[in-house]
Amino acid sequence: MNPRHFISLLDLTSDEFRGLIHRAIALKNHRDPNYQPLKGQVLAMIFEKSSTRTRISFEAGMSHFGGNALFLSPRDTQLGRGEPLSDSAKVISSMVDGIMLRTNSHETVTTFAKYSSVPVINGLTDEQHPCQLLADMQTYFELRGDIQGKTVVWIGDGNNMCHSYIHAATVLDFTLHIASPAAYMPDAAIVAAAGERIKFFDTPIAAAHNADLIVTDVWASMGQEEEQKQREIAFKDYQVDAKVMQAAHPDALFMHCLPAHRGEEVSAEVIDGVQSVIFPEAENRLHAQKALLEFLLCKQ
Ligand code: CP
Ligand code: NVA
Numbered sequence: 143m144n145p146r147h148f149i150s151l152l153d154l155t156s157d158e159f160r161g162l163i164h165r166a167i168a169l170k171n172h173r174d175p176n177y178q179p180l181k182g183q184v185l186a187m188i189f190e191k192s193s194t195r196t197r198i199s200f201e202a203g204m205s206h207f208g209g210n211a212l213f214l215s216p217r218d219t220q221l222g223r224g225e226p227l228s229d230s231a232k233v234i235s236s237m238v239d240g241i242m243l244r245t246n247s248h249e250t251v252t253t254f255a256k257y258s259s260v261p262v263i264n265g266l267t268d269e270q271h272p273c274q275l276l277a278d279m280q281t282y283f284e285l286r287g288d289i290q291g292k293t294v295v296w297i298g299d300g301n302n303m304c305h306s307y308i309h310a311a312t313v314l315d316f317t318l319h320i321a322s323p324a325a326y327m328p329d330a331a332i333v334a335a336a337g338e339r340i341k342f343f344d345t346p347i348a349a350a351h352n353a354d355l356i357v358t359d360v361w362a363s364m365g366q367e368e369e370q371k372q373r374e375i376a377f378k379d380y381q382v383d384a385k386v387m388q389a390a391h392p393d394a395l396f397m398h399c400l401p402a403h404r405g406e407e408v409s410a411e412v413i414d415g416v417q418s419v420i421f422p423e424a425e426n427r428l429h430a431q432k433a434l435l436e437f438l439l440c441k442q
Contacts, residue, residue, distance in 0.1 A: 146438055147255045147262045151272045151309035158437075159279070159313050160288075166280045166426065166433035178208025179440050183239040185211045187265070188221065190245045191364045195400065196265045196273065199427040200242055203435055212238070231257035240439050246365055261438040268302060268365065269329070274399045275306045276430035279314065281423045282355060285395060292354040295319045295390070297346045298380050298407050299373075300328030303359045303399055308332050311339045321349035323376045345379070346386045353390035357397045358382045358407045374406065383409040387417060395419050
C-alpha cells in the first residue's frame with residue numbers, strides 16, 4: 143500500500159486542510175502530556191538547508207507525542223556522498239515511521255516519496271513550503287475565523303512561500319493578490335492552475351486594497367545569497383511598510399514565515415507593530431506539525 147505523503151497543499155482536500163487547522167488549534171488549547179499517539183515511532187529529518195522553526199517544531203512535536211526525531215544532515219550521511227536517492231529512501235524508510243525533508247530541489251522530495259514505504263513530508267523545497275501554510279492558516283483562523291472568501295496579499299518574491307500561498311488559495315478558496323517585480327513572478331504553471339483566484343498588481347499599495355492579510359518573505363531565499371545585492375535593487379519598491387498596511391482593511395493582519403530582514407522586505411514598524419502576528423505564527427508551527435504528524439503517522 144502506498145503511504146500518504148505531504149508534499150504539497152494540493153495533496154489535501156479542503157476538508158482535510160480545515161480539519162488539520164482545527165486539530166492544531168485543539169492540540170494547542172488542550173495539551174495533554176498523557177496523549178502519546180506516536181509512542182515508539184521515529185521521524186527521520188533530512189536537512190540540506192538551515193532551519194530553526196521547522197526542525198524544532200518537528201522534534202518537539204515528536205517528543206510531545208511520545209516518539210523520537212532523528213536529525214540527519216547530508217554532510218554526515220551517505221546522501222552527501224552521492225548514494226542514490228532511491229536507495230536512500232528505501233533504506234531509511236525501512237527503519238523509521240516517517241521522513242521529513244528540507245531540500246534544495248523539489249524533485250528530491252518527490253523522488254524520495256516515490257521510493258519510501260513510509261509518509262514523506264515536505265519541510266521546504268525551492269518550490270514549496272506547505273508546512274508553513276498550515277501554521278499561517280491556523281493563525282488566521284484563530285484570530286479571524288475561516289479565510290474562505292477573504293483577500294490575502296503576497297508582496298515580494300514569487301518564491302516557495304508564494305507558491306504555497308497560491309495552493310492555499312485554491313484549497314481554502316480565498317483571493318490572492320500578488321505584487322512582485324516582473325523578473326520575480328511565481329511559476330506560471332502554478333498560477334495558471336489556480337485560476338481566477340490569483341490577481342496581479344503593479345505596486346504593493348494597489349495590491350493591498352481590501353486586504354485581510356498581508357504576507358511577505360525575504361528577497362533572497364536560502365541558496366540565493368549571492369544574488370542579495372541584485373535583489374535589493376529589484377525589490378526596493380516592494381517593502382511592506384506603514385503605507386502598504388494603511389491601504390489594507392484596518393483589522394488586516396501581517397505575517398512573515400521568518401527569518402525576516404527588518405528594513406528590507408518589511409519595515410521594523412510593521413513587523414514589530416500591532417497588526418503583526420509573527421510570533422503566534424511561529425509558535426503555531428509546533429501545533430500544526432503535531433496535527434500533521436498525527437494525521438500521517440497515527441496507526442490506530
Ligand atoms: N519559517 C521556517 O521554515 O523557518 P526555519 O527556516 O527556521 O525552519
Ligand atoms: N523563502 C525562504 C523561506 C524560509 C523559511 C527560503 O526558502 O529561504
